[in-house]
Amino acid sequence: MVLPVTSAHLDHKASQERVLTGVPRLDNMLGGGIYRGSSVLLSGEAGTGKTTLAAKMLESVCAQGERALFVTLEESPAQLMRNMASAGIDLKRWVDAGLLRLWAVRPTAYGLEMHLASLLRMVQDFDPSIVALDAMASLATNGVTADVTSLIIREIDHLKSRGLTAVLTSLVDSDEREAMGVSSLMDTWLLIRNVQTNGEQNRLLSVRKSRGTAHSNQVREFVLSDRGLDLLDVSVGANGEIVGSARLAVDAEERVAALQRAEIIDRRHRALVRRRAEAVAQVEALHASLDAEEAEAERLDSDDARRLRVIERDEAAMGFHRGADAAADSGDFPATAATLNGASSHDDK
Numbered sequence: 001m002v003l004p005v006t007s008a009h010l011d012h013k014a015s016q017e018r019v020l021t022g023v024p025r026l027d028n029m030l031g032g033g034i035y036r037g038s039s040v041l042l043s044g045e046a047g048t049g050k051t052t053l054a055a056k057m058l059e060s061v062c063a064q065g066e067r068a069l070f071v072t073l074e075e076s077p078a079q080l081m082r083n084m085a086s087a088g089i090d091l092k093r094w095v096d097a098g099l100l101r102l103w104a105v106r107p108t109a110y111g112l113e114m115h116l117a118s119l120l121r122m123v124q125d126f127d128p129s130i131v132a133l134d135a136m137a138s139l140a141t142n143g144v145t146a147d148v149t150s151l152i153i154r155e156i157d158h159l160k161s162r163g164l165t166a167v168l169t170s171l172v173d174s175d176e177r178e179a180m181g182v183s184s185l186m187d188t189w190l191l192i193r194n195v196q197t198n199g200e201q202n203r204l205l206s207v208r209k210s211r212g213t214a215h216s217n218q219v220r221e222f223v224l225s226d227r228g229l230d231l232l233d234v235s236v237g238a239n240g241e242i243v244g245s246a247r248l249a250v251d252a253e254e255r256v257a258a259l260q261r262a263e264i265i266d267r268r269h270r271a272l273v274r275r276r277a278e279a280v281a282q283v284e285a286l287h288a289s290l291d292a293e294e295a296e297a298e299r300l301d302s303d304d305a306r307r308l309r310v311i312e313r314d315e316a317a318m319g320f321h322r323g324a325d326a327a328a329d330s331g332d333f334p335a336t337a338a339t340l341n342g343a344s345s346h347d348d349k
Contacts, residue, residue: 022060044192
């Protein structure tokens, strides 16, 4: 089975369905995953984790009950399964379940056309929904780079024409130039690069492009461990991204600073509560003092009112008596009982 160069046509269907990569934060960076039937390029220097990320994508698809084909030109199936297990990826489980097929072959085992024919036959027989082509640049030992690029383009076109998702890994040089020259043809391009800081080597991942997706423009630290793959936020310092142990140190400093800020805020809150209680107590004391002064003023007013009544009564009595003396002097004072008695005695004499 041979697929001529002239058979490639740009009439692929465009699915709206998304395929999860198995790395949640990467799915978020890609707007919810990669489009089914699209092509994905994972590029980076040696040791950046391109093969591991490709294996994680296939594992994610198998977990959904779909078939996956992994084509590798550098590792045997047993070695690939062992190596991926160290990153928390259990490929053997899916191989045993019949959902994953590993095809490992040396680049020199076939000519380029035979390699293409073998791949197409396997795709037809196994009918996967996703195919990973790992380390295809090593086929250059079997021909010139232009021929290898032509071969890869035909493979990608054939997979896309069948509605299959294609994942391709490729090396880049120190200037981040992709070895096979197919990056412009890929729908999604993820770049993984090594950075050396503070005496250690770490990885950074970014989305160079993703057609039809409002993807993230942020750089993330790409972490591989026995617990799996993860993407972490990076801190930015005067000398660029801060990753690895330096990032952990920055995170620790930020946590300490956050705790200190929380303590300051807590102290201020307690001080405000205390001042509020003091202010309430002062207001209550002031109200009590005002109430006491008002009660004293009312008592004084009452005492003054009583004194005024006594004075008015005394003055009235005094005025009465003074008025009586005046009446007596003028002969107009009315006769009292004593006066009448005195007059009667005088008449008797």
